[in-house]
Amino acid sequence: MNFGLVRRGYSATGGAEAYLxxxxxxxxxxxxxxxxxxxxxxxxxxxxxxxxERLAGGDSPLAFANALQTARAGAGCDYLFSLERVLDCDAYxxxxxxxxxxxxxxxxxEPFWKRWGRVFNPKHRELLALEQxxxxxxxxxxxxxxxxxxxxxxxxxxGYPAERIHVVYNGLPAFTPSPELREATxxxxxxxxxxxxxxxxxxxxERKGLAAAVEGIRLVKSAxxxxxxxxxxxxxxxxxxxxxxxxxxPVRQMAACYAAADLFVxxxxxxxxxxxxxxxxxxxxxxxTTRANGFSEIVQPGINxxxxxxxxxxxxxxxxxxxxxxxxxxxAIRPELLELAGRFTMEANVRNTxxxxxxxx
Numbered sequence: 615m616n617f618g619l620v621r622r623g624y625s626a627t628g629g630a631e632a633y634l635x636x637x638x639x640x641x642x643x644x645x646x647x648x649x650x651x652x653x654x655x656x657x658x659x660x661x662x663x664x665x666x667e668r669l670a671g672g673d674s675p676l677a678f679a680n681a682l683q684t685a686r687a688g689a690g691c692d693y694l695f696s697l698e699r700v701l702d703c704d705a706y707x708x709x710x711x712x713x714x715x716x717x718x719x720x721x722x723x724e725p726f727w728k729r730w731g732r733v734f735n736p737k738h739r740e741l742l743a744l745e746q747x748x749x750x751x752x753x754x755x756x757x758x759x760x761x762x763x764x765x766x767x768x769x770x771x772x773g774y775p776a777e778r779i780h781v782v783y784n785g786l787p788a789f790t791p792s793p794e795l796r797e798a799t800x801x802x803x804x805x806x807x808x809x810x811x812x813x814x815x816x817x818x819x820e821r822k823g824l825a826a827a828v829e830g831i832r833l834v835k836s837a838x839x840x841x842x843x844x845x846x847x848x849x850x851x852x853x854x855x856x857x858x859x860x861x862x863x864p865v866r867q868m869a870a871c872y873a874a875a876d877l878f879v880x881x882x883x884x885x886x887x888x889x890x891x892x893x894x895x896x897x898x899x900x901x902x903t904t905r906a907n908g909f910s911e912i913v914q915p916g917i918n919x920x921x922x923x924x925x926x927x928x929x930x931x932x933x934x935x936x937x938x939x940x941x942x943x944x945x946a947i948r949p950e951l952l953e954l955a956g957r958f959t960m961e962a963n964v965r966n967t968x969x970x971x972x973x974x975x
Contacts, residue, residue: 615973617641617648618691619663622678622698624656626866629889630697630709631656636787638663640964649689651682665689675699676740693973699744702753705971709760709784711886712767713741719884719906720821749774758782758970760887761908780970783912784887785963790952791873791897799874803843803860810840812935813875813899815868815890819848823881823904823925828855830879830931836939842879845871872897877938882907883925895919896955898948902934912954918947 621634638648639662648663650656653672667685671677679700686694696703699713717738748754749772757779759765765779797807805811812831816822824844831842832855839858845865853859865871868890872878878894879902887908891901901919903910913919920934938944 615646615692616664616690617646618651618686618689618694619648620651620682620694620696620698620700620703621656622653622669622672622675624652624660626660631660632889633709633784634697635660635662636785636960637964637967640960644964644968649691651685651689653678674740675737675744679744693971695971696754699741699748701744701747703748703755705756705758706748706754707758707760707967708764708768709886711764711884712771713738713745714771715767716884746772752778756780756971758967760784761911763906763908763911764886780966782963782966782970783908783958784889784892785958785960786889786892786896786955787960789869789893789896791869795870795873799870803874805841805874808838810836810838810877810935810939811843811875812840812877812879813843813845813871813894814879815845815865815871816880816888817846817848819846819853821883822885823883824848824853826881826926826928826931827879828853828859829928830881830935831855831858833928833932834935835932836936838939840876840935840939843871843875868893869897872899875899876941876944877902877935879903879931879935880907881922881925881927881931885909892955892958895951898951900938900944900947900951902931902938912958918950918954 619634621630625631641648649665649667650661650663651667651669654668658666667689669678669681669685671681682700694703695705697707697709749768759779759781760783762781765781768774768779769776814827831840834840842859843862845862847864850861872894878899880888880891881904883906885907891903891909894901904922904925910921915921922930
């Protein structure tokens with residue numbers, strides 16, 4: 615089959631982009647071909663599939679959706695699988711979650727003037743209109759949600775039939791950073807072998823709760839103060855944590871960061887399923903995150919990771935870091951974390967996604 619895959623925009627370090635590339639490779643292995651419908655900024659050399667169709671309107675969700683309607687007709691696709699809110703498709707992967715639910719969560723912690731600004735922002739209106747079409751008008755034939763949280767939001771907010779929503783958790787290629795990489799990375803960063811390191815990774819720092827992570831690090835009381843490494847792009851001037859915080863900037867090879875770390879923290883206000891958390895799990899790191907992260911559905915709070923109810927609970931983050939400060943406890947749980955991460959492979963994700971679509975691998 616020839617699959618049409620849809621994603622507007624491009625980021626070299628983006629999770630959706632990485633997902634689509636892995637999905638295209640898996641399709642090719644299974645004997646299928648793929649055409650990527652995207653905006654003008656996706657480089658051809660960074661697409662492992664068969665074809666790229668670049669569409670106009672990349673800055674506008676609705677303009678892009680309209681351009682897709684024209685382009686798909688001549689592309690000969692047997693099945694349209696979209697990671698983008700569009701006018702209609704055979705299957706939609708709600709990897710970005712539910713925009714209306716995210717706006718409602720934002721309203722709880724942002725000033726009122728930002729909320730009013732969003733009301734008049736055309737991009738938000740377009741996203742909500744497309745979401746209404748896919749979910750409420752049921753123009754998506756099948757929905758792939760990457761967690762139960764998102765499935766429940768789609769059903770509760772838009773009334774989409776629950777039986778047509780399939781939960782397929784994210785998957786990753788298997789990797790386990792080596793002890794040699796840990797030593798080399800710490801030496802390169804000038805971090806002593808005995809220093810506890812907590813890693814935060816991602817862009818969109820406000821949504822992902824970096825302020826609470828920085829404050830949590832500051833509140834940790836221990837003889838050996840931990841260091842918070844922050845990988846990703848953002849306004850560093852807004853998050854000052856002194857000697858306990860270090861900004862790494864955008865990082866393309868994250869394996870080194872996971873290797874150098876002892877814990878991973880992501881106190882996000884809304885994340886359908888954080889790939890960074892799954893990568894941390896695959897590196898054998900306990901994860902401190904929140905109930906607003908679909909990833910939290912696959913771990914056991916207090917046993918192999920920590921899940922906070924309140925993303926702004928800096929004191930709770932500090933307690934969680936202190937609870938995992940014992941190297942022996944982390945070493946004891948590491949095999950369980952690696953085994954758990956091993957269940958969430960890209961192969962399993964593709965297999966389960968195709969099964970949800972009714973397509974044989």
